[in-house]
Amino acid sequence: MVRRLLVVGLTAVVVGALAGWLWAVVTSLPGYTVQSDGGAATTERGLTEFIVADVVFAGIGLVVGAGLAIVAWLWYGRRLGAWTVPMTCAFVLVAALVCWQVGQLVGPHDFSDRLDGAALGQSVPIDLRLRAPSAFATWVLGACLTLMVITAVARDRDEGRPLRLPWTVDR
Helix, strand or coil: CHHHHHHHHHHHHHHHHHHHHHHHHHCCCCEEEECCCCCEECCHHHHHHHHHHHHHHHHHHHHHHHHHHHHHHHHHHHHHHHHHHHHHHHHHHHHHHHHHHHHHHHCCCCHHHHHHCCCCCCEEECCCCCCCHHHHHHHHHHHHHHHHHHHHHCECCCCCCECCCCCCCCC
16 A cells, blocks of 8 residues: 555656646746846736746646546545545645656746846746646646546445436436
């Protein structure tokens, strides 16, 4: 059992690192344009695009959370029963934290240094960072929704047929 938990934990770290790389590569960040007076400005549209990194992080999190939930269910879901949910949520949060850190490491950072070295008229993208910590919740949401669907359609070991839902009518 411990070996399986370590494998799923290591999987969460590796998947989180790959997701962080994907987050850094896919996210299109707005930038500030260097002006002739030495200042930098962005457009109103650029200001609204500051949340793009959060949206991409959340979207990746829904998919990764669902994938890790499937892996967790296959590896230890039937053995642990209800304990599968908090353990999966813990692994998904580990993946989200790794994604966040790897994405910030791989993506653009040190905005002020890049802006200082920019030429006149050059657009300098903002740093890749998470501005809405609530984006972590989408990772857990993806995992929990997946676990709910799996448990709703999973076969009952005793009867060998899909579990009967409370609102279904026998015919």
